[in-house]
Amino acid sequence: MGDDDTPLRRGWTTGTCATAGAKAAAEALFGGAFPDPVTVTLPGGQTPAFALSWTARGADGETGAWAAAGIVKDAGDDPDVTHGALVRARVWRGIPGSGVTFRAGEGVGTVTLPGLPLPVGEPAINPVPRAMIREAVTGVARAAGQPADLVVEIGVENGATLAKRTMNGRLGILGGLSILGTTGIVVPYSCAAWIASIQRGIDVARAAGLIHVAACTGDVSEKAVTARYGFTEQALIDMGDFAGGTLKYLRGHPVGRLTLCGGFAKFGKLARGLMDLHSKRGSVDLDWLAERLAELGATPELIAEARQANTAAQVLGMAEAAGLPLGNRVAELARAAALEVLDRAPVAVEVLVTDRQGNVVGQAKGW
Incomplete structure (x- = not known):
């Protein structure tokens, strides 16, 4: 729901837009007019129609006659980087017996690393969009x-510019965006694309034979763990707030060693067993932090002061001034929570907790 309790508007994936453009271009190629609007069938059986925003026809020495059509992507109320982008499809006749084959046009990336659901060298057009377009x-x-x-x-x-705002480069998808979608529909704030990127990042790391990866909550924690281990990009998983989604995928797709690295406030939530670390999913529990201070032998005065603090960082500062290893305690409990989700999967877990400057203020060793 939005702020006024009105339902959030759903949108369409790049895969759906590409399918609509390809279907319109194919009809024009075979001698018909460009259908406008053009109707496509989604995996769930829905049949949305799309207005064409751009069309073209031509012929050249490489392809012979061709036709092309474009759809402006509408992501609904989702903050999608491709919202408003023009998705183009150009279609021409292939070699007899070749079936439907795919190429990456301008702005669509190419797979350069193993581990993704497409072979190296293929256009970054995912399997479900390929099936939709082919059909x-x-x-x-x-x-x-x-x-x-x-x-x-x-x-x-x-x-190519929009792709810089995605995780494609880290996944080895170079030159542009991926054409995505499993249902054809964008559900606002489902964060499905982010979680899918986490999963593909783990797949790429495993395919590269990496036995140690780091899942981090943001840039600050990534820099901290890179400074410690000298990781390449393929060893870094940008999990953001999705600790639960990351750990659940690792449970079925394990790596030998996992370093979880994140800020004190976010990992204070993980330590309490919360797997979604977003501020909207749970606030900092100052009483919980005060109780941890009590376990570490804090004075009653310090415990009372912690309960009245404004931020988790302020409580951390109080603990450090008193010589109490609150960062380590949070790291230990966060590690225990992670291991519970992993459920005996063969993954050794280390937790590093950082302050806002990226200094490691807590650690729970896993090996």
């Missing part, structure tokens, strides 16, 4: 009495 253009070809031997090139206007 759509094959249907058009059959209706025209033509073989479905087609090349489909997908591009995204300004995609």
Whole structure:
């Protein structure tokens, strides 16, 4: 719901937009007019229609005759980096017997590392969008009495720049964006794309044979763990607030060693067993921190002062001034919470807790 309790508006994935563009281009290629709007079928059976924002036809020595169409992506009320981007599809006839093949147009990346659901060298058009596009253009070809031997090139206007705001570079997807989607629909604030990027990051690290990775809550913690271990980007998992999603995936896709690194306030939540570390999912529990201070032998005065503090960082400062290892205690409890989620998976876990400057203020060793 929004701030006024109105339902958040859903949107469409890049995969859905690419499918709509490809279907319209295929119809034009086989001698018809560009259908506007163009209707596509989603994996769940829904049949949304899309207005065309751009069309073109032509012929060249490489492809022969071609047709192209573009859809402006509407992500609904989701803060998606591709909202408003023009997703283009260009279609031409392929080699007889080749079936439907894919190319990366301008703004769509290419896979360069193993571990993703696509082979190295392939356009970063994910399996479900490929299936949607293949089904759509094959249907058009059959209706025209033509073989479905087609090349489909997908591009995204300004995609290379937009990709810098995603995790694609870390996943080895170079040159642009990925064409994504599993249902064809964007659910606002579901954060599905982020969690999928976490999972693909783990897959890439495993495929590269890495036995030690770090899952971090942000840039500050990434810099701290990199300074300690000299990690490459492929060893760094940007888990953000999704500790639970990261640990659950590692439970079924283990690595030998995992360093969890994050700020004191966020890991104070993890230490309490909270797996979503976003500020909206739970506030800092000053009473809980005060109780941990009591376990460490704090004076009644310090415990009372901690309960009245404004921030977790303030409590940490009080503990440090008193010589009490509160950071270590939070790290130990966060590690215990992580191990519980991992449920005996073969993953050794270390926890590093940082302050706002990136200094390590707590540690729980796992090996």
